[in-house]
Amino acid sequence: MANICIVGATSAIAEATTRHFAARGDRLFLVGRSPDKLAMIANDMRVRGAAQVETFVLDVNDLDRHVEMLETAEGAFGPLDVVLIAHGTLPDQRECERSVAKTLDAFQTNAISTIALLTEVANRFEARERGVIAVISSVAGDRGRQSNYVYGAAKGAVNIFTQGLRNRLAKKGVAVVTIKPGFVDTPMTAHLPKNALFASPEDVGARIFRAIERREDVVYVPWFWFFIMTLIRHIPERIFKRLNL
């Protein structure tokens, strides 16, 4: 029985992932900002077989409460085995271009809060020399594109940060998993027209669960995004800057 902490537990992708841990009978510490939604997910996970479920209400941008959150989790269950960081927002690129505040907000939620959490979790796991830290980043962090570079830059920061962290913690038996989904049909993308590239949260969740189980490094979900992004990363900047991506 593992102790699992999910930050951003009300996210559709996180929820689909958490169901796999619940079915296995793990202990779940669910963190999110809406007590109402957390309670509904907690009940669902209990029915599905989670050994114990606790919830913790947190706005991840309350950086000062990160330690309190982790201490509460470990106070309830003992040392955590897995921390999955899933929260995020998809800002309106156009609005960000016109507003420094909006740009920084997006950065705060998608990069700063995540980096702050990672720092705390990493130190705890490093000292114990075990555990898995997983973060849901995005393919958008692989290259800056005119249509989405504020979000992309924040996710890109998370990509580089987790890459370094993985390098540091590999010697200590701690796995760091960077998850890069493509388009997923969730509330975050509710406003976008759907096409064949969209994956379901269930499929993505199943893949994330497997990646955590296998302590993988960098995971594109679904797999074909690896090829799409490899291609996109290799277009020379000279040409890329003229494209409408």
Added chain:
Amino acid sequence: MRKRYESWGKYPKHQPASVYRLRWHTETPPFDRFDRPVLAYGLGRSYGDVCLNENGILLDTARMAHFIAFDEERGVLRCEAGVSLKHILDLIVPRGWFLPVTPGTKYVTVGGAIANDVHGKNHHREGTFGRHVTQFELLRSTGERLLCSPTQNSDLFRATIGGLGLTGLITWAEIKLRPIKSAYIDMERIRFGSLDEFFDISARSDTRFEHTVAWLDCIAQGSALGRGVFLRGNHSEEPGPLRPSKAPRLYVPFDFPSFVLNPLSMRAFNTFYYYMHTPTRSQKRVHYESFFYPLDAVRRWNRIYGRRGFIQYQCVVPPDDRVEVMRELLTLIARSGRASFLAVFKEFGEVASPGMLSFPRKGVTLALDFPFEGEATLRLCEQMDAIVREAGGVLYPAKDARMSGEDFRRFYPQWETFRRYVDPAFSSSFWRRVMGETPANRTNGA
């Protein structure tokens, strides 16, 4: 994979003006901002237009699918209305429980199962799905949330069971499960050569078997008319593995062209199915999946009927003159040469449903598919309607795409009482059709 809001028969093709997706049962859709009629849509497994709302608003409930509580001792499960029967089976089978009543597919939501008051192979014992619903919450467009049960808001409880989604939004429901010792069914197959033989076997099976159903060759004529295969079974009493079903591997990737299903291929299939079951009688222990859900093995099997889709015709006729009436129907069907695969044939029992508009009742039910071929198909159905009407039978709204309003009101005289419980903001393509109302008006845009 842009989500299409169609019904399983792909006929009629009614698109909503907009869709509102729900994820939590505590969420209240902005009813006061909706300027068109509203209808819940789950997994789109109704065949005709009860799940469609042309130019209206659909409340997509497929993601409002959380479990709320499960009392493993008593077998009582509470879940959101978008939870599918598949989700439920995956959860409860390993813990020794099963659905009290299940239709022929597990890809329906609990909300849809209640709204259509679905039935299964054990109707003669357990009645409809609605009989096993202990309570549910109904969200009315006023924002009011009503707990409905046989003792609380009991009128709305009865109106909502089989109420075709018209009384409001079912947000969550509680159902009573049945215990099992194994995921397997002890099944018997018996070939029969005529309708008389069918009724004979059926009468002798009902007391000994919880589940009974027959597949009828609906193309055979003359002396072969009414031949088929009778299936009966019980949940195995011998403790066995409690393994839920595996995911289906077969998939129909696109709509088949219309020549695939032709009279010749259908005749071959029907004959093959009949003779496949030699000897005339066999016994077997099978997993519940193949017993209850043979068609779930092929995802999107409805695509074999092509773009135009199909009509499923299901009626029930009272026990008197049943052989004569069925012979008349089968003769008409066989002569038309339009029927496709096997027809499903079953005797319903006396167990009354709590639902006001519920379809199942004492008698014999026949269900079969017709590839949609326009006027000719509709005319054939109308000829069948006349026979059903004459016999005092009724049609099943969950399968219907074309019965006349007059017929609906004759079949379901309770409609006048029922209408009092319809939520004024809710409607469906079906309801407007049978009530003779004009289509959802287009107030903005268009």
